[in-house]
Amino acid sequence: MSAQLQPSSPIQVRSRGSSEYFQPRFLRNAWYVAMWSEDLKPGALVERTILNESIVFYRREDGTVAALTNQCPHRFVPLDKGKLLPGDRIRCPYHGLEFDGTGKCVHNPHGNGAIPSGMNTRSWPVLEKHTCLWIWMGDREPDPSQIPDYSVIDKADPAHATKRDRIIVKAHVQLVADNLLDLSHGIYLHDGLLANEDSANSEITAVEEGNCVIVHRSAKGVQLVGLHREYWPHDTYTVDKFSSIRWTAPSYLLLTQGACLPGDTRDNAVGYYGIHLLTPETERTTHYHFMAVRFNVQTDPGANDELSAKIAKNRRYAFAEQDAPIIEAQQRVLDSKGGKLNPTLMIVDLGPARCKRILERLLEQD
Ligand code: FES
Ligand SMILES: [Fe+2]
Known part of the structure; x- marks a missing residue:
């Protein structure tokens, strides 16, 4: 696997000094x-x-x-x-x-x-x-400007949007966010559906911007993944593809995932925005709201409803039946050790490591 580190500032991927896996409390002023x-x-x-x-x-x-x-x-x-x-x-x-x-x-x-x-x-x-x-x-005056920008939902053609959905994951919100920030798991959990073997050959970069972390992955001359073939307009499935997931504290994520013909510009890419909004229910349960909005697609208008339903169904399956059981099992292991486990990190953990750092800073100010 080739993973290229191009952080915006020096970052050390290392096990944290703290013995607590999770933040001790939730950010309230948000x-x-x-x-x-x-x-x-x-x-x-x-x-x-x-x-x-x-x-x-x-x-x-x-x-x-x-x-x-x-x-x-x-x-x-x-x-x-x-x-x-x-x-x-x-x-x-x-x-x-x-x-x-x-x-x-x-x-x-x-x-x-x-x-x-x-x-x-x-x-x-x-x-x-x-x-x-x-x-x-929170106890501070609510600040409407702190609502993160999800105008992609407002601007979307309803014909290109999937239904708004929700599941409960029986795990701490941080485990669910970590899962989304590190899309390298796709090859193993969602093989053929949201990722394939080629997904491993991605260049990874992580950029920190204020209270956001953006993890980019890109790969050239690879095979298009199953779900994306549903609305891919060309005959060949060899593509340049990219994904970019933006995490905004405390737990909002926006994925931009697209593909274009090899060597073509990303302006011509087709793909979707994945909206992932996480809300802690308790320390061990998370409301996971999600939907997807396709961009640059030129599908037959008569096929849109069926296509949206298929994408919604497959994404729900991926999150509820493939991600959630693993995240929940991970939670059980952590709980069996009283939450006192230090992960040994690697390059794919760039995003989650940066988020934890931002959350720690925000919690001190909360
Ligand atoms: S009126 Fe609500 S519990 Fe009595
Ligand atoms: Fe996943």
């Missing part, structure tokens, strides 16, 4: 994807556990989103088991207290109706952007 926008229908109460906190989401009558700690302050019954009432109020299913979208109790059906002080549940800021609901669970 936006996390709670769910795809379309998964919160008007009139519905939807629960998501995020950073160990159960939260109930619903749409107000004006379409904006309320997010409340999913716990009635009376006797702690989850509010998502209750009912959404006119006027953006949520009614607890147990004794009927009602709360508004700020978490304030606004109605007590018992006695003289007085509302004891402190009868509130916490509300959380939510913004809707790039077809996602983003929640802020």
